[in-house]
Amino acid sequence: QDAPWWPFTAEDWTSGEAVPIEYEPTETPTKKWKLCAVYPHIKDSWWIAVNYGQVSEAQRQGAELTIFEAGGYTNLNQQISQFDDCVALGADAILVSVISEAGLANQIEEATNNGTVIVGVGNPIFEAKVTSKIFTDQELMGFTGGQLVREMFGEDPARVVQFPGPQGAGWAESSAAGFRRAVEGSEIEILEDKYGDTGKSVQLRLVEDALQAHDDVDLLYGVAVMAEVAVTAVDEAGLADDTQIVSWYSNQGMIDGVKNGTISGTVTQYPVAIGRIGVDLAIRALEGREHAKEVHPVPLAVTAENVGDIDLTRAFAVPGFQPTFKVD
Amino acid sequence: MTDQKSPLIELRAVTKKFPGVIALKDIDFDLKKGETHVLLGENGAGKSTLINILAGSFPPNAGSYLINGVAAKGLTPHKARLSGISPVFQEFSLAPELTVMQNMFLGREIRRLGVLDNAAMKVRAEEVLSELGFEINTEIKVGELSRARQQMVEIAKALLQDVQVLILDEPTASLTDSEAEKLFELVERLKTDGCGIIYVSHRMAEIRKIGDRVTVLRDGRKIGTVTCADTSDADMIEMMTGRKVDTLFPKVVQKPGKEAMRVEKLTSSCGGVKNVSLTMRHGEIVGIAGLVGSGKSEIARLIFGLESIATGAIFLAAKTEIRNPSPRKMLRNGICYLPSDRVGEGLAMDRPIRENATIAALDTEKFNLRGLMRRKNERDAANKVADRFSLRPLDIERRVEALSGGNRQKVMLARGILRDVEVFLFDEPTVGVDVGAKAQIYHIINELVENGAAVLLISSELPEITNLCNRTYVMRLGEIVGELLGDEVTENNVLNAIFDDHTRMKPDAQVPA
């Protein structure tokens, strides 16, 4: 097994406000626990990273892990069924990356009452009664991105088009809200929020049209997919040196983009670590050891300056990693 | 005929099964050069099935099929046509979305450098059509033609290639005699050129006219083969029905009562009918005769609200005018139209007989109890008509799809019986119906009239007109060019009125004794 991933700098919100901690996993568990995880989907590098984290941690701690993916944010019904299937499979703990917290609230509550350990992973869980949870709130990430943008432009005015992601998926709206909160009262003007699925062709069309619909746009801000395709579009529109691109979460493409300067900045929050810690929290709970109730990794704004010294093994799956659906 | 000639095609002990029925059982059949071999049988006897096998549409379940003495294995319609067998199907082989010309050449187009040579094809197509004396625009889509015209196209299609065996399955079903004439002349020519012709028809007169040998089928079994010359119509009919059919046409006692419906100066917006006026009385059968496309059907369709009226008015018995008619409205007023295109707009093909029988009466309280179906009433009623029309097979749960042409027709007529209707508009009520069934249908019409109904009989079959009608309107090019009363209604008068000349020879169409 490769080098230990801990200690990991994070915030413990058990008490209700942030307490900086260096997270370390529990020592090897007493038995082979049965874990089960449900994902919205495993179709982008963010969830693949979480998947990698969970899988490798499960292997490290010798746990059994079964993973279901609902196939997209539109398939809440599917996820609920998969959650039930987890219970039916007799999992000791279920790691939920919710499509919609409200949507799974009943299942979660029921399962907790039946003594199943439930750990929320990746996507925010606010009210629902879970054993423990680790996530970064998209609102916070949007906010971090916003602050980054603020620094970039200082006091100068800037015209921004925002591409938060699919309408109706709560996380898109939250990130947008976060961004607005950050640029509040600055010279930064949000021309338009252009919602759309995070497919590349869709985002590309949005960007192209946006560049036509507005003159001298200074910044395209939004989902990573948009940032990736925007590079081409901006270049084609001959705006390469007037229009900048920032995304509020990152994938490999973003980091490369920041390195070669096509992308001005992005935000990362270590999805691999989120996956690992999720598994560890579950096992701690099962082992009956004390554990944090709520952990947040600290989102980090990445720019050309600091891109060199971030630990990518905590942000991305190792190259060539295949999404894995079970660990025995 | 000259028996020493080797048969062009031959069937040995052929059997064909469909789910639930044996359509053909141990059939032997042969066709010689230069003869016309007639297939005779009631509806559902298996004629079309036999023809489909000959044409390679589907293989027999048992038995062998020889073409020019060699066994035809894995025969497809394509191969069949290549070996000179060209069929005219009862339900046609026309693609509605293609033009007349494209349909005629379908499967054997003329090409130049891989590209369609439309010019050449058009020339050839029009050649054939004019040879048959059918004037049809080769550019319009077949789907837009009336059934009669589609029939013409289907015939022309079969005659496009050089023919060894010409198979005609009820080709004259919706043609008038004068169009049929042309066809018969052509058949004669082909015979002398040494082709064999297989001919299916329910019109005895025609069989007499062109038939050499007759093979009679009943319920999928072969009853026998006789030579036309020395067998009387009555005998043939008995062979095919298994009983004596005394008279084909009932003696209709017409007692014209008060006016049931009156149409004044009716003109259709598409110009197929130009200011037509006619009246119908209770207890009387009124005929409409005319060539194909003369607008016979269209009158009925206008009255029934199926096509839009430009000018003119329709009055019911009580002098009440009916403005912008619709089928629903007309049915409510006791008027029923029975279309000539049974597949297209008559029947719901993949629904059972029962549902098709009651289709027009769903709003009557006989079958409709505040929105609920009265299923028992329905079943009883359906069974009754099925029995009365002696449907084959006598099974009201069978999909209409699986019925023979004639039986489909009977199913459609059932709707007129299952609803109390005073005015019947029959459009070609006996298209493709066998002699026995025809007699029944005529008797039914007769009963209706005796019970005081008013009947409009649109027909391409002159004997029907002459034998059943008390009055007859004659149409030409969308206008009524004559009205014949009582004894005036003779074939000659009608034909004269149709062609408006007195020099043409009278066709020797007779009625079976």
Next chain:
Amino acid sequence: MMRELILNTQLSQRFNRETLARTVGACIMPLIILGLSVVFGVLEPRFFTGQNLGNILVQSSFLIVLAVGQMFSLIVRGFDLSVGQLISMVSVASALVMAHLASTMPEAPFLAVAVGLGAGLAIGVAAGLINGLNIAVLEVHPFVATLGMLGICQGIASTISGGFPVFDVPDVLARAFLHNRIFGIPLPVATAILVCVVAAFVLNRTVFGRMLYLVGSNPRASVTAGIPAKRVLVGAFVTCSLITAIAALMLTARTGSGEPLMGGGLMLQSIAAAVIGGVSLRGGEGRVLHCVIGGIFITMLSNGMNMVRVEGYFQMIVLGVVVITGVFLDRLRKR
């Protein structure tokens, strides 16, 4: 008396043929389902635990209801692409109503729920009416009409919800729905059964149902026979949307929240379930039984694959293969 003879033989024949067709027709798919479940059971004994079988029933009940709704549009040669987004819209709208009422008069949560459900159904009917009128009166092709409706519903859903799931739906709804049982039948299943029974009754015993089939089988003929085809068409689409709305409310109850994205994947599934079961896309054919079978088939397949832990992406591949072979085997009976 020969006629009598024929009649009798025919009658008896018909009886046999009918019963045969009925049984066989209903039989092959169930056999496939049985076979599959045995396979799953062998690979993963937990598949046969009462709990899991219960899951399958509950999970399939939603899909079955949807399929039944979709069937009404399929019978009249239609199509309803808007069901998915309609579900989202109904879910969000009814949830908002409930949440609002519950907050204004917290003492009467049941009333709030009742009103919310009513609102949901009303919206369903409205959407169906619009679809129907567009198709029957404006003669817009069902595909386009319902595609348009799809966009409209989606927009409305995400606008009125502001993009977020609607929380604070009175939880009596979810509780009542998920935990109550009627004669030991979970409420979702009971609802599904009810919908199926009513739908079957409408299709087989009412004049409207009869007209649906006739119009679907041959529109021109039904007009010629004086059937008010346009009205029937509208009726079909209204029924379709109404039943869809019921499904939407069931789902809302299941999730206990209004979900602006919930419908997404359900449109294709609803059609698939119906067609796998044996409803014809060419119109004029379709029984409730078909939908039940199709719904159970699809649900059990994915549940089974989850139980035997088939990997995520493989599940899609297996699903494809099984669906095709399943339908193929099922069609064999027709030849």
Next chain:
Amino acid sequence: MLFALILLSLVEPRFLRQANLINVLRGTGFLVLIACGQMLVLIVGGFDLSVGAVVALSSVVSALTMAGLGADGAMSVWTIIAFGFAAGIGAGLVVGLLNGLCVTYLKVSPFMVTLGTMSIAAGVALYISAGAPVYGLPEEFTRIFGRYRFADLPIIVYTAAAAAAVLWLMMNKTVFGLYVYAIGGDPAAARNSGVSASAVLISCYAICGMLAGLTGLLLTARIGSGEATLGSTLMLESIAASVIGGVSLRGGVGRVENVVLGALILVLVTNAMNLMRVDSKIQTIVIGIVLILAVAVDAWRQRIRGRRAA
């Protein structure tokens, strides 16, 4: 249609900008390419739900091929790209053939078959791509097929135009087209006339698959990476474009030129919305309404004409 264009350019002058027009044409190009195939299948009386998934599959397969071959600088770029095309279109062909064979010989309804292959293709695409974008495409590939402009127009526009033209010739000047219409209109009649339906059916699905594959390739070039999530919207859009273009879902009816128009309309509506900065949540509503109205008006016009003609 034309009227709409003029109106549009009056309301929103930006519409007439060259850059925007190119965007519209490009979008239309992609849609036309895939809609042509869909149309063919629809006319022959079928249905192809799998086109979207095929786009994804072709994108991933071709990207992996090119990235793989490109990894060791042994091969010349052009051979690599050639292989890429072969792989992409090949993938499309395979799925297309699968569809065709199942529909023709298993006699399963096209809807179910293509629903199945859709699921299969998507699954394979996700599996081999490991769900992540495939980078490392030859730079020439993206530059030329994605961005290069010949006389101001991107390659895709020419490709689409060519495809449409060829298809038009096939449908109107060759026996094949004739048979397609015949089979779509009435299979039994076609068969009785001696047309061998199977061959035609299969080739229709095959062509549709290949066109989808090609679309996938060009999209890949456009966005610069192989994506297993590509083209999710294209299935509905392609059918919509066809239906708006007057293709009958019951088969037998449909003309290439109208389908091209249909595609253009679809793209224009969205583009217009974006240019007029309609809130993207309202957009879907407006687009929905516009779609229905457009087709309603068309249907109405046809009824009028029908009355006159008859």
